Amino acid sequence: MGISSEADHPYVPKDLKLPGFVPGFLSQSTILAVYGISSLLVVSFMWILSGRFRKISKVDRLLMCWWIFTGLTHIILEGYFAFSPEFYKEKTPHYLAEVWKEYSKGDSRYAGRDSGVVAVEGITAVVEGPACLLAVYAIATRKSYSHILQIAISLGQLYGAAVYFITALLEGDNFATNAFYYYAYYIMANIWWVIIPTTIVVRSWKKICDAFRAQEQKKTKTR
Amino acid sequence: MGISSEADHPYVPKDLKLPGFVPGFLSQSTILAVYGISSLLVVSFMWILSGRFRKISKVDRLLMCWWIFTGLTHIILEGYFAFSPEFYKEKTPHYLAEVWKEYSKGDSRYAGRDSGVVAVEGITAVVEGPACLLAVYAIATRKSYSHILQIAISLGQLYGAAVYFITALLEGDNFATNAFYYYAYYIMANIWWVIIPTTIVVRSWKKICDAFRAQEQKKTKTR
Numbered sequence: 441m442g443i444s445s446e447a448d449h450p451y452v453p454k455d456l457k458l459p460g461f462v463p464g465f466l467s468q469s470t471i472l473a474v475y476g477i478s479s480l481l482v483v484s485f486m487w488i489l490s491g492r493f494r495k496i497s498k499v500d501r502l503l504m505c506w507w508i509f510t511g512l513t514h515i516i517l518e519g520y521f522a523f524s525p526e527f528y529k530e531k532t533p534h535y536l537a538e539v540w541k542e543y544s545k546g547d548s549r550y551a552g553r554d555s556g557v558v559a560v561e562g563i564t565a566v567v568e569g570p571a572c573l574l575a576v577y578a579i580a581t582r583k584s585y586s587h588i589l590q591i592a593i594s595l596g597q598l599y600g601a602a603v604y605f606i607t608a609l610l611e612g613d614n615f616a617t618n619a620f621y622y623y624a625y626y627i628m629a630n631i632w633w634v635i636i637p638t639t640i641v642v643r644s645w646k647k648i649c650d651a652f653r654a655q656e657q658k659k660t661k662t663r
Numbered sequence: 664m665g666i667s668s669e670a671d672h673p674y675v676p677k678d679l680k681l682p683g684f685v686p687g688f689l690s691q692s693t694i695l696a697v698y699g700i701s702s703l704l705v706v707s708f709m710w711i712l713s714g715r716f717r718k719i720s721k722v723d724r725l726l727m728c729w730w731i732f733t734g735l736t737h738i739i740l741e742g743y744f745a746f747s748p749e750f751y752k753e754k755t756p757h758y759l760a761e762v763w764k765e766y767s768k769g770d771s772r773y774a775g776r777d778s779g780v781v782a783v784e785g786i787t788a789v790v791e792g793p794a795c796l797l798a799v800y801a802i803a804t805r806k807s808y809s810h811i812l813q814i815a816i817s818l819g820q821l822y823g824a825a826v827y828f829i830t831a832l833l834e835g836d837n838f839a840t841n842a843f844y845y846y847a848y849y850i851m852a853n854i855w856w857v858i859i860p861t862t863i864v865v866r867s868w869k870k871i872c873d874a875f876r877a878q879e880q881k882k883t884k885t886r
Contacts, residue, residue, distance in 0.1 A: 559825070562829060585871070
């Protein structure tokens with residue numbers, strides 16, 4: 441790398457120290473295309489598979505697609521990050537290292553190993569990732585814990601997003617290389633994990649309340 | 664304060680900078696006695712009050728006591744901390760500032776304003792605190808959302824505890840003045856917010872599954 445007074449990396453703040461940093465090899469469009477096409481394949485596979493189960497509504501099939509997509513994202517992408525403190529030193533075009541070298545342009549706390557970010561990503565990868573796969577199974581087999589599991593994971597995703605955004609604000613909200621990366625990566629890539637979990641919490645919350653009201657009415661009739 | 668090479672505060676790590684720090688005025692026993700006696704009064708009041716409601720089981724009355732206690736702790740104690748970045752400069756024996764001056768001996772990240780700690784405490788005070796008071800009301804009036812609300816708050820408390828402990832580990836786990844404060848404050852004062860929420864999640868999870876099973880059986884019979 442050589443000794444230099446300038447930062448040896450493309451991230452902000454410029455005084456972030458990343459000794460041994462190796463620039464990314466893949467272009468932004470390649471990285472996005474691999475993630476986009478893989479996700480599309482996974483979601484298509486789940487949509488077709490879920491159609492073979494009986495009595496599964498279209499909404500539930502869409503939810504199964506969401507849970508497999510977000511679960512694999514948590515386990516593979518975020519799991520790699522949580523346990524790879526030196527990804528920015530990766531000397532080969534390792535796809536998962538490339539993803540985080542690129543994403544760090546939107547939030548350099550990833551390359552900088554901010555403890556709040558690592559804690560949230562660790563919990564997401566280890567606890568929520570596998571729970572998402574369980575949610576796919578729970579919906580397919582109509583388990584009685586299906587809705588409460590979906591709420592539990594969604595609330596975890598929302599809590600993680602809250603810690604993620606609040607800690608950035610408290611630390612000065614200056615971790616993006618420029619406004620494009622701030623909005624495209626930091627905001628747009630994360631906002632879905634606020635919107636979709638909120639929608640799921642509202643839906644499953646209502647279903648749980650309905651189940652208790654039905655149980656209550658049944659008790660009243662029996663008396 | 665004067666210029667000194669030694670730390671002007673009792674916290675660890677010694678190189679933590681707290682300009683304008685004013686030592687606590689109240690003794691440890693005074694601080695604990697005020698919290699203990701206030702909590703006992705609140706819990707006794709809730710136990711007696713909940714006895715006047717019909718059809719509320721003893722377990723539900725105990726839960727109402729827990730929710731009022733933890734809710735007021737979140738709103739008053741943690742709410743004060745979240746919005747008082749300069750509590751350690753407090754020049755009078757302000758009880759809430761004293762609490763956090765004392766607790767910082769177990770975890771100096773409070774005085775040091777660690778962003779992970781502030782984010783978790785802010786979410787706990789603003790979102791979970793009021794939700795705990797709603798849980799008291801929901802149990803008393805047997806609302807259909809009672810169990811899902813209790814799970815939602817408990818999972819939030821567990822997620823907060825996970826972020827709290829994991830970030831400390833990632834940052835070197837060296838924030839206690841000595842082993843006594845480490846175990847008495849950092850571990851013992853927090854472990855209840857792991858044990859009790861876990862117990863509540865397990866109980867309410869089962870109740871929700873029971874409600875769905877009852878609904879499913881009803882549908883099957885109707886056919």
